[in-house]
Structure formats: structure tokens, C-alpha cells
Amino acid sequence: MSTAQGTDSRKALLDATECLLIERGHAALTVRVVAKEAGVNHGLVRYYFTNLDNLLLEAFDRFTNRLFERQRVLYAQDISFIEKWRTAMDDLEIEDREAGYGKLWLEMQSMAWNKPELKERLQEVNRGWRTILTDAFTHAMNDYGIDTQRFPVDAVVSLVMTFNFGLQLEAIGGTTDGHEALLEMIDQQLQLAENAKDPVTHQE
Amino acid sequence: MSTAQGTDSRKALLDATECLLIERGHAALTVRVVAKEAGVNHGLVRYYFTNLDNLLLEAFDRFTNRLFERQRVLYAQDISFIEKWRTAMDDLEIEDREAGYGKLWLEMQSMAWNKPELKERLQEVNRGWRTILTDAFTHAMNDYGIDTQRFPVDAVVSLVMTFNFGLQLEAIGGTTDGHEALLEMIDQQLQLAENAKDPVTHQE
DNA sequence: AGCACCTTTATACAGATGTCTAATAGTAAA
DNA sequence: TTTACTATTAGACATCTGTATAAAGGTGCT
Numbered sequence: 277m278s279t280a281q282g283t284d285s286r287k288a289l290l291d292a293t294e295c296l297l298i299e300r301g302h303a304a305l306t307v308r309v310v311a312k313e314a315g316v317n318h319g320l321v322r323y324y325f326t327n328l329d330n331l332l333l334e335a336f337d338r339f340t341n342r343l344f345e346r347q348r349v350l351y352a353q354d355i356s357f358i359e360k361w362r363t364a365m366d367d368l369e370i371e372d373r374e375a376g377y378g379k380l381w382l383e384m385q386s387m388a389w390n391k392p393e394l395k396e397r398l399q400e401v402n403r404g405w406r407t408i409l410t411d412a413f414t415h416a417m418n419d420y421g422i423d424t425q426r427f428p429v430d431a432v433v434s435l436v437m438t439f440n441f442g443l444q445l446e447a448i449g450g451t452t453d454g455h456e457a458l459l460e461m462i463d464q465q466l467q468l469a470e471n472a473k474d475p476v477t478h479q480e
Numbered sequence: 481m482s483t484a485q486g487t488d489s490r491k492a493l494l495d496a497t498e499c500l501l502i503e504r505g506h507a508a509l510t511v512r513v514v515a516k517e518a519g520v521n522h523g524l525v526r527y528y529f530t531n532l533d534n535l536l537l538e539a540f541d542r543f544t545n546r547l548f549e550r551q552r553v554l555y556a557q558d559i560s561f562i563e564k565w566r567t568a569m570d571d572l573e574i575e576d577r578e579a580g581y582g583k584l585w586l587e588m589q590s591m592a593w594n595k596p597e598l599k600e601r602l603q604e605v606n607r608g609w610r611t612i613l614t615d616a617f618t619h620a621m622n623d624y625g626i627d628t629q630r631f632p633v634d635a636v637v638s639l640v641m642t643f644n645f646g647l648q649l650e651a652i653g654g655t656t657d658g659h660e661a662l663l664e665m666i667d668q669q670l671q672l673a674e675n676a677k678d679p680v681t682h683q684e
Numbered sequence: 685a686g687c688a689c690c691t692t693t694a695t696a697c698a699g700a701t702g703t704c705t706a707a708t709a710g711t712a713a714a
Numbered sequence: 715t716t717t718a719c720t721a722t723t724a725g726a727c728a729t730c731t732g733t734a735t736a737a738a739g740g741t742g743c744t
Contacts, residue, residue, distance in 0.1 A: 510732085511732060511733085523734090523735095531732075531733075532732070
């Protein structure tokens, strides 16, 4: 089989890697453990990835590519800012934060802290988000008539990115106190701004 | 000697643990590596800590105790809100974020994600900060005359905590774009609020 | 000196870990 | 069927890892 590169075993190993990152963290990954989780002979790690570091790197790449795809999709949508915001926030629902996706993201991050190759890739992803957000917020703040002298776009973008990262971090750490309140507060403020822009749609 | 518990070797092992967490991450810690970094026979790990997990746990405890001490000190100071804010922010200067302290903090966090015993301790620290911030912000927002209906204290506290965590996370990941701008923006807004409260001190 | 006590060392050992090899099973074309 | 190639397997190897033990070193006290 294998049109390009993707025998079942290969994919199984990548999937198992993600699964174990979520369940046990990157410190617990070994060739044999991953292979066992994948239900595959441990020799195949060498066969497909030559070594463990490379398997991790490919898993990392597959993950970041998925992120890039999300970015692309979100960027392409021709919807209002508040809709984009809500879509993005729903995407990272609090329940999800505690579950797999957020954990995987943070484990990937913490892997990268000590591996320069991964670190660069991570920075690309970061820059990607920043680009999208900067563009979206530039338009939105203009629409809402917000003083970008007093609230520079890059500062606002940083605030949004960092508080989202922080939400993930806290949630994985087991704390979600105030998270809902925060997201509600922001949504309400956005709604107010939206209504002020276009008084017709006023609801409540 | 050892009045209570603290032969040089014992402390050296704890110090080495922190050092290696900063330089290589928790995945790279082994009994022999830590002992070597501490310049100490690896048998002493067993002698003082019985096993590696316990050494990590004690290093973790020592670290969180240091955090609690910081909290206590900050809380005890009888200074204005804006001064507290600036002190706290200076404490976590951007340059420092990239260096040891922030890295250590995040490595401790990511260790805790996969170890329930540590996770609880971490949540205590988190609650500690939240308590202090909640108290400080309750007073500050009252002083500044901010509508706590529209901006609930716990939402604001969450925003502040999460964006600070996010700053750390991004900085360790190698990105500090917009960080200065964000901190400046906040500081200016605080200064405005401060001036509005007490027009006498108006400066600029 | 002898003695007791805490600290340190060197070494041992079973099991895990990363890497590698040689043999086998499977599959599709000739 | 034979052939050629890919996929998979079981096992071997040196090294690393956590843990344990027994002996030695050091220090102060009697």
C-alpha cells in the first residue's frame, strides 16, 4: 500500500504519541511504550522514524500543521469580528481545555522549550496567530472606533494571545476559577461595542 | 553539621535540580545527572531523599514556599495599588522571563501536570495569588470607581493572572512581540485612573 | 585511645532504554 | 511459480537508570 507515506503502523505511532503526551506527558515517552500503545512492534519506530526524537518531531509537525490549517480556515471566513471571536472561543471551550487538546498543545510547548528545532517551529505558529489576530483586530478596532493611540493594536493582540495561553495553562493546572466570568465579561463588552456600531441590532 | 536538615550536599542536590530544570527541562533529570551537577556522589540521593521523585517533590516544595513568601511580602506592603502593580511587574521583568525564574516556574508547572501530588500544591499557590489579587483589585476598583457590575472582580483577576501566565509562556517559547507594548498600555491606563482619582498628582 | 554517629563512597544488580540486525511474512508484478 | 520489494517480527547489544548494600571516612565525645 502506501501511496505517499502512511501505512497504518506509521499513523498508529503518531497517534499513540499524541495520546501518550495527553495521558502521561512527554517525559514518559519511550520507544517501547509508544510502540505498545500503538499496538505495533517497537522495531517499527526505527523503520519509519529512525529514532524517537524524529518521531516526536514528526508528531510535532503534524500537530502544528493542523494548527496552521485552523488558522487558514478561520482567516478565510468572511464573517463579522464578533462572530470570529465567538467561533474561536467556542473552539477552545473550557471543557476542552481540561481535556486532550489543550494538554497536547502544552506538552508540545514544553517539549519545545528544550529542543531548539521544535522551538523555531513553535514560533512560526505563534507568528501565524499573531498575524491573523493583528489583521482582525486592526479592522475591528477601526470599526468599533477604538482609539489605537491609547490602545495600540499590538498591545491588544498580545493581551488576547497571552490571556488565552494563560487560560489553557491554568485549566491544565486544574484551576478554572473566574474563567467563565472573564469570557462572559469580554463577550458582553464586545456585544456592547457591536451594538454601538450598529444600533439596529440591539437586543435584550 | 546539620542543625535541622541541610548538609551542604542536601542543599546542593536541591540547587542542582533547579539548575537542571532551567537548563534541560524535567525530562532530562536522572539521579546520576543531578548528583553530578551537584558535585556529589549519586548514592546521596537515596540517603537524603530516598528516591528521585521525592527529591523532585522537595525541590518543588522549596520552590512553592519561596512563592508563598513572595506573596506574603507583597501582601504585607502598605503601598498604593499602582505601586504594588509596578512592583509586581518589575519583579517579572521581560528579561527575567526569558531567563531562569520563568523557566523554572513553567518546568515546575509541566512536571505537575502529570503528578497529582504536585498538582495540588500548585493549585494552592494559584489560589494564594488569586486571593491576594482579588483583595487588591476589590479595593483598587472601588477607589478608581470602576463599575464592578460591568467588570466583575473575579473576571478582572482572571484576566490579570492569565495574561501574566501567558507572558511567561510566550517568553519561554521565544516570543516577546508586543509584550512591552502591552505592559506600557496597562501602566498608562492605570496612571490615568490614578490621576482621575487624585487630580493633584497630575504629571506630563 | 576507644566509641558512637552521621556522612560519603564505591560497587552491585535487575530492569529499562535506544539502537541495530538478521530472519520472516506479506504482496504485487513477472 | 519465481522474483522483488515492502512491512513486520523477534531478539541481541551496550548503555543508562533506579535502587540497594556494605564498607570507609569524618567528627566529636568519653
